[in-house]
Amino acid sequence: MRSISLPLTPETIETLHAGEPVALSGELFVARDAAHARLVALLDAGQPLPFPLQGAVIYYMGPTPTPAGEVIGSCGPTTASRMDPFAPALLAHGLAGMIGKGQRSAQVVEALVRHRAVYFYAYGGCGAFYASCVSENHLIAFEDLGPEAICRLVVRDFPVVVANDCHGASAFFEPG
Amino acid sequence: MRELDTSQFFEPLRDALLRINVDLPDDVVRALMSAAEKETGPAAREVLSTIVKNIGIARHKRLPLCQDTGMVWLLLRLGEEVVLTGEPVRKVIHRAVEAAYTEGLFRKSVVADPLFPRTNTNTNLPPVLHVEFVPGDRVTVAIMTKGFGSENKSGLRMLLPTATPDDVMNAIVEIVRNARGAPCPPTVIGVGLGGTMDAAALLSKKALVRELDDVHPQAEYAAMERELLSRLNALGIGAGGLGGLTTCLGVKIASMPTHIAGMPVAVTVNCWADRKAVIEL
Numbered sequence: 001m002r003s004i005s006l007p008l009t010p011e012t013i014e015t016l017h018a019g020e021p022v023a024l025s026g027e028l029f030v031a032r033d034a035a036h037a038r039l040v041a042l043l044d045a046g047q048p049l050p051f052p053l054q055g056a057v058i059y060y061m062g063p064t065p066t067p068a069g070e071v072i073g074s075c076g077p078t079t080a081s082r083m084d085p086f087a088p089a090l091l092a093h094g095l096a097g098m099i100g101k102g103q104r105s106a107q108v109v110e111a112l113v114r115h116r117a118v119y120f121y122a123y124g125g126c127g128a129f130y131a132s133c134v135s136e137n138h139l140i141a142f143e144d145l146g147p148e149a150i151c152r153l154v155v156r157d158f159p160v161v162v163a164n165d166c167h168g169a170s171a172f173f174e175p176g
Numbered sequence: 177m178r179e180l181d182t183s184q185f186f187e188p189l190r191d192a193l194l195r196i197n198v199d200l201p202d203d204v205v206r207a208l209m210s211a212a213e214k215e216t217g218p219a220a221r222e223v224l225s226t227i228v229k230n231i232g233i234a235r236h237k238r239l240p241l242c243q244d245t246g247m248v249w250l251l252l253r254l255g256e257e258v259v260l261t262g263e264p265v266r267k268v269i270h271r272a273v274e275a276a277y278t279e280g281l282f283r284k285s286v287v288a289d290p291l292f293p294r295t296n297t298n299t300n301l302p303p304v305l306h307v308e309f310v311p312g313d314r315v316t317v318a319i320m321t322k323g324f325g326s327e328n329k330s331g332l333r334m335l336l337p338t339a340t341p342d343d344v345m346n347a348i349v350e351i352v353r354n355a356r357g358a359p360c361p362p363t364v365i366g367v368g369l370g371g372t373m374d375a376a377a378l379l380s381k382k383a384l385v386r387e388l389d390d391v392h393p394q395a396e397y398a399a400m401e402r403e404l405l406s407r408l409n410a411l412g413i414g415a416g417g418l419g420g421l422t423t424c425l426g427v428k429i430a431s432m433p434t435h436i437a438g439m440p441v442a443v444t445v446n447c448w449a450d451r452k453a454v455i456e457l
Contacts, residue, residue, distance in 0.1 A: 021222060064240050065281040073281060074240040079325045079358045101325070102358030102417060123226040124325070124360035124416055125449045127243040128198075128234035146296045147243075147283050159226070161219060161418065171219065173419030175353050175411040 001159065007055035008096040008118070016118050016162045018169035023157040024120070028059045028099070030151040032078055035142055036086040043089055050141035050150055053090060057097035057120075062147040064127070072137045072153070074127030077101040080119065084108050091115040103172050104164055113168045120160035121171065133158040178255070178313040180457060181262040185317070186272045188455045192319050193248065193276035196451040197240045200231060203388040204364075204425070204450045211362055211415070211422040220420025224362075227415070227448060242449050245282035246321035248273050248303035249381060257313040266305065274299045285324070306378060315457040318385045326359035326447040332377060335439040341396075344369065344441055345404055351443045352408050352424070357417010360447035362425045364388065365408065368442040369431040376440035383430035384446055385454065392429060401427045415448075425450070 004012060006026030016022070029051050031039065042049055060080050064073030080100025087098060088111040096117050101124035104112075112119060123129065136154035143149050163171045200208075208231070212224035234241040250269065254260075262268075277284055277300040284300045287293075331351040335343060348367060355363075368379025392398040404427040414420020425448065434440060 019219065021219075062243060062283065062285075064243050064245060064283040067239070067281055073283075074234075074243040074245075076243050078244070079328065081358060082328075101360065103356050121357075121416060121418065123223055123230070124357075125242045125323075125447055126226050126230035128237060128239040128241055129226060129230040131237075131239060132233065146298065147285070161222075161416075172357055172417050173412055173414055175356070175413050 018165045018171040020162045028153045034148045054094040060100035072134045076127035077122035116166045119164040121163035182265045182268045185268045189272035190276045192453040207425040217420035219418035220414040223415035244323040249320040251306045251318040253316045255313040321451045326445045329355035329359040329445045333441045359445045362422045364446040364450045365427045366444040367429040370434035371432045376442035379430040380442040380444040383428035388426040
């Protein structure tokens, strides 16, 4: 399996093709529903975001509380399509990748091509497994959102599959 | 009449919740392992083998299988020859849910109201609690911790009373087809037929409490469950939605009398982490 360093570079993104399993290492930003609504409201108001979007990868996830002596609790992906209304605006501002589960809307797939970005599938429901791939976990914004707060994670060999690439291809099966 | 002090509910309920969020029932683990063995699609094979790994890690480290430790769904079946004494049973049940979600370090995923205000209750309270009276002196509580990646893909159709079994199956297949990979397939599908709209929805949850290898006692419904399972797997959605042989681990149907003018069909979609238990008091 190919190793990919984060944040993503434009050159790396061009080499990613739908269906390829890859192992991600580096920095991820955790954000889900309520955090997305706030991020896009900040963009609309011309305000700075709590983290730089350029080259960043957002992980759609809300962990369980961290057990004593551990880095994070259970931390698998949540359904990506709920973030579809917000993703194109973030991609237009430099977001390079997203990690979640399930298909994306046509608008997001098109925005991935236009802005040269990628959507990764993470193994749904496998939160206990993913906890062992996380080496750092820092709360960086929206603490009041509890499990929906924005965190910065450092991950090592975090396995995902390229689900939608910047060339317009998809790894998802389309039932007839 | 049998007297039952409600304090008796606390420990078994708390312990069942602590268990099911980290350790799947045997019937579900068996079904997932068998799906992993027979899968031929390379991506789906990787999904299933990761699921099997995840089950082992969760069990060993006592970590929740999935970060979505769900909204708690309970069905209290109360024998008509039982008198409950002590603290109100609803309060004891709420205490048990809160204790499990605090002690187990489970995610608190419940907001106080869908709209006004949508703030986390920080206790995972309240659970969805149904009470049903049954003959005799037995008391059981069926328990599920329901994740919302799958719950969001559930659906209800009010079909014509003249709908054939095939029309009913088509409606169910359509709901699962539209869900694609989002509800963490391989899923378990609960179907409720009949009653009113709300009764059908509740039946679709009750159907999910049955064990996966359990066969419906009525031959026509047993045949329908088998046919639906094979039609759903023929969709090819596969584990994670990446294409594969197993889209569903099981289909369970529950039915009840309905009106001459109607055919309510409710479908609850559950993810592969089919977390359920039944306790008896």
